[in-house]
Amino acid sequence: MMFKHTLGSIVRDRVSGYQGILTSRSDWYYGPTLYSVQSQEAVDGVPVESRGFDEDTLVAVEVKPDVPPDFKYKLGSKVRDAVTGYVGIIVCRTQHIHQCRRYNIQTEGLSKGLPFKGVGVDEAAVELIEAPTKPAPEVSTGSVQGAAETTESRRDHA
16 A cells, blocks of 8 residues: 555645644545544644545645555454454554554444444554455545545544
8 A cells, every 4th residue: 555645744635725734544445545634723722623634635735754554454354353352354544643553443244234333443452364365446536526525434433
């Protein structure tokens, strides 16, 4: 997985003009690469809430050297959370600015007709059950229109 933007870089959203430091980046099994951007602004002394953006909506303002993510597990791997015993498929991998790597694991199947909600797990707690038998599908990064909806629906999972 190659990310277009580097952690710690200052980026700006092409649509809204929101600007800040890129604090995390996530690649999804079926979906676009998403980034979390933390504004350097404060309102009444409180930092403005970070926002998530699709990769192609961001423009680099100031680029920092990249630190490759070096994920231990591939998207689509069947894994277990060593702490809770939760078993599922890795549907997202996130690298944070200070090198914490987390995985979003989703149980296969449905509950009351809906997919199970994913669970975030630190890389150190992930145990491999089975590597994926085929590579993650190629996914279009989508368009600028609808990126906010995509980001909001996935933001809580990373």
